[in-house]
Amino acid sequence: MRIVRHHEYGPSRVLRTEKAAPPAHGPEDVLVRAEAIGVDHADVQRRLGIFPLGAPPLPYCPSTDVAGTVVEVGGHVTGIEPGQRVVVWKAPDAYAEFVAAPAARVLPLPDGLGFAEATLLGSTGRVAVHLLQTARVAAGETVLVHAGAGAIGHIAVQAARAMGARRVIATAGSPRKRDFVRALGADAAVDYTDPDWPARVRDAAGPEGVDVILDGVGGPRLLDDVRLLAPYGRLVFYGASGGDSEQPAIPVMDLMGMRQVTGFSMATMLRDSPALAEEGVRLLVRLVADGSVRPVIHERVPLDEAARAHDLLEQRVSMGRVVLVP
């Protein structure tokens, strides 16, 4: 089978298509033929060797969400059959024609949902829902989603409304992305490359201020986020797509208005709160099924052109999800 790996850190051209045997699978595992492979921002940062949680060992093939068809199941697996359409979240060695993963990471797909869109049920879309749950977003609140045109951001913009937000404000770095987030239902789209962006957010939020902020971009902007929060407001930090190697220290005095700052990690949630994670994915499946959340595919890129797929994220062009198609 074909698999895409990199043997060094560097620009997208370090990604190479190679030949490999299909992955071995044990009694607890499922072997899946990939139909669509999600491309995550973390894949780009790992390739560059700048992922905030450390560079991966080389050679490296990303671990990401893969939707496809079950080919074989291990002897101890129940409830999953060959031929079934599934999504595998965080499949190891995912940029490949076949992936093997423990059955516990495999979710059957609802009828009618395309493979590309289904990759968002894996972990990317769930992160969006879990962020809003972590922030305890409540009916009538105002939510600010930074980088609202990104893979996670575009689900968060829609899910925030579906989970009760009265006003949703999204930031984005280009006019096309701001049009995109408005089309997704954001009440206001703010250019956060403008130094006056906090004032624009205040204008859009009105006198009651911002109750919830989701920030996966990071950098000095986090300090502005805290100051934008209304009393009892919650900021959830979940990533550093802006590429800053360090994040600012938040002055505790800025939290005196009963503001809260917390971090989110999907890995920690899956390890320590599997029931909560299960609840999140059920909610996401329901929101997609009833049409409240519409996953958007920016482009289906052939697997052999994985470098171009990475460029779409790195050059900040993509809106919604980029997938690889074997």
Ligand SMILES: NC(=O)c1ccc[n+]([C@@H]2O[C@H](COP(=O)([O-])OP(=O)(O)OC[C@H]3O[C@@H](n4cnc5c(N)ncnc54)[C@H](OP(=O)(O)O)[C@@H]3O)[C@@H](O)[C@H]2O)c1
């Ligand atoms: N905590 C967790 O468990 C968890 C899980 C999965 C992902 N994440 C993190 O979540 C974040 C978003 O992931 P994603 O898959 O949604 O990524 P994505 O689709 O690439 O979106 C990232 C967004 O970041 C913005 N951005 C700002 N500065 C950028 C830069 N220098 N280069 C590239 N993009 C930049 C871009 O929006 P503009 O162009 O509009 O600025 C882009 O739309 C990442 O930091 C990722 O590592 C965290």
